[in-house]
Amino acid sequence: xxxxxxxxxxxxxxxxxxxxxxxxxxxxxxxxxxxxxxxxxxxxxxxxxxxxxxxxxxxxxxxxxxxxxxxxxxxxxxxxxxxxxxxxxxxxxxxxxxxxxxxxxxxxxxxxxxxxxxxxxxxxxxxxxxxxxxxxxxxxxxxxxxxxxxxxxxxxxxxxxxxxxxxxxxxxxxxxxxxxxxxxxxxxxxxxxxxxxxxxxxxxxxxxxxxxxxxxxxxxxxxxxxxxxxxxxxxxxxxxxxxxxxxxxxxxxxxxxxxxxxxxxxxxxxxxxxxxxxxxxxxxxxxxxxxxxxxxxxxxxxxxxxxxxxxxxxxxxxx
Numbered sequence: 158x159x160x161x162x163x164x165x166x167x168x169x170x171x172x173x174x175x176x177x178x179x180x181x182x183x184x185x186x187x188x189x190x191x192x193x194x195x196x197x198x199x200x201x202x203x204x205x206x207x208x209x210x211x212x213x214x215x216x217x218x219x220x221x222x223x224x225x226x227x228x229x230x231x232x233x234x235x236x237x238x239x240x241x242x243x244x245x246x247x248x249x250x251x252x253x254x255x256x257x258x259x260x261x262x263x264x265x266x267x268x269x270x271x272x273x274x275x276x277x278x279x280x281x282x283x284x285x286x287x288x289x290x291x292x293x294x295x296x297x298x299x300x301x302x303x304x305x306x307x308x309x310x311x312x313x314x315x316x317x318x319x320x321x322x323x324x325x326x327x328x329x330x331x332x333x334x335x336x337x338x339x340x341x342x343x344x345x346x347x348x349x350x351x352x353x354x355x356x357x358x359x360x361x362x363x364x365x366x367x368x369x370x371x372x373x374x375x376x377x378x379x380x381x382x383x384x385x386x387x388x389x390x391x392x393x394x395x396x397x398x399x400x401x402x403x404x405x406x407x408x409x410x411x412x413x414x415x416x417x418x419x420x421x422x423x424x425x426x427x428x429x430x431x432x433x434x435x436x437x438x439x440x441x442x443x444x445x446x447x448x449x450x451x452x453x454x455x456x457x458x459x460x461x462x463x464x465x466x467x468x469x470x471x472x473x474x475x476x
Contacts, residue, residue, distance in 0.1 A: 163187040164393070165231045165273075167224065167264055168238025169213065170198040172357070173279060173342075175350040176386035177235055182206035184390070191216035191227050191238070200351050218260030224267035231271060233393045236264045237279040249314035257318035261326050269333045276330070277393050280339040282378055282403060282443070283316040284323040291441055298444040299341070299401040338392040342385045342404040343378025343443070347461050348468045361465050362474055364418055367426040372411035374432065376440040379414070380406045381461035384453060391451040402448040406455040408440040421462055425475070 164181060168174050169190025178201055181188050187210045192198040198213055216223040218238055228234050238260060261278070268276055287303035294301075302324070308317035323339060330337040346357050354362070363369040385404050392398045409417070415429045431437070445455070469475040 161185060161187065162232040163189065163230060164233040164235065165189045165191065165224075165228045166235045166237060167191045167216070167218075167227075168193075168236075169201060170194070170351055171237055172349065172351065172355040173345060173382055173385055173389075174235070174237040175201060176382050177237065177389050178211065179204050179350065180386050180390050182210060186210065188212070189214055189227050189231065191224060193217065193238075197351070197353060204350075218256050218263060221263060222267070224264050225270060228264070228267045228271045228273060231273045232275075234264070234268055234271075234273045234276045235279070235389055235393070236261060236276060237389075238264075249312075249317070253314050253318040254321060257322040258325050261322045262329060265326060265329045265333070265335065268335055269329075272335075274336065275393055275398075276335060276337040277389050278323070278326055278337055278339045279389070280323045280326075280341045280401070281319040282341050282343045282405065283313075283319040285341050285401075285403060286441070286443065287313060287316045287320070294441070296442045296444050299403055299447055338398050339401045340385065340388050340392060340404060341401055342388075343380050343406075343408070345380055345382050345385050346465045347382035348464045349472065352472070354472070354474070358465060358469070361418075361462070362469055364415060364427055364429055365422060365425040365466070365469070365475060367428045369429045371432040372415065372429050374411075374435055374438055376408055376410045376438055377414070378405040378408045378443055379458050379461070380404050381456045381458075381464075384455050388448050388451070388453050391448075391453060395451050398451060400447075402451070403443060403445050404448055404453075405443050405445045406461070407458045408443050409458075410437050410440060412437060417459070418462065421459060422466060 164186050166178050169178050170192050190213050192213050214227045284303050285301050303320040344357050388404050419427050
């Protein structure tokens with residue numbers, strides 16, 4: 158606990174960031190949240206402690222110097238702002254890569270002037286595990302980086318955006334002697350604080366309501382949003398935190414995710430089946446041991462899924 162210290166959260170109205178703001182306010186911090194659209198950020202002003210200790214600042218990720226005033230005088234900066242979607246990508250550079258890379262460098266340039274004690278960057282396991290080196294490895298840990306050439310070849314634009322943004326960030330902080338830690342979560346689900354649907358929660362919804370008819374022969378990690386937010390806080394507060402931190406509760410084949418949902422929620426029309434009859438790939442071993450050493454205990458995925466369904470009902474997306 159470090160009551161009274163001022164910190165900045167970029168992209169504060171996002172799914173993970175909203176929880177970071179909530180936990181920071183609960184711990185007594187003074188929070189500056191940068192938002193692109195104040196209208197979509199009203200839920201933050203209703204959080205306990207927001208009236209006294211939260212200030213929202215409008216800032217454009219792609220505008221140089223836009224974050225100078227927001228980070229000035231801050232002990233810590235949490236950079237979470239980055240677009241996350243897979244559908245309707247018509248211009249990868251404009252939609253995903255530029256906002257991720259240039260946006261991150263913009264925030265870091267402001268940090269180079271303000272010199273906060275520590276920066277916590279929201280990266281992704283997308284920047285870790287999309288590499289041929291994963292095949293045959295007994296465990297995938299924080300030493301792995303996704304392969305940009307493979308991402309381009311297979312048109313994995315979101316994965317490429319997160320990989321390039323994190324690589325650019327490490328280059329920048331080393332050059333400017335800044336203290337940065339990254340959080341690399343898998344698929345993040347759980348209770349939603351904001352009113353708008355986010356991509357990962359929508360993925361769960363589309364399984365539950367029967368919109369998703371088939372799933373790819375693919376394994377994916379899953380983790381709860383509250384744990385990811387807490388990982389950000391621990392990475393900022395713990396002096397010994399350094400480098401990258403994978404956050405993952407469990408890796409499952411898409412088919413096993415569907416089976417789990419059917420078991421937990423038999424009342425919903427879950428119909429998704431294998432897209433083809435090829436043998437299912439085996440889940441790889443993704444290590445979250447490093448973040449556990451910071452004191453993070455993961456909420457079981459079953460409970461996270463239950464909380465996700467409660468939030469989807471509250472938002473009137475499910476009966």
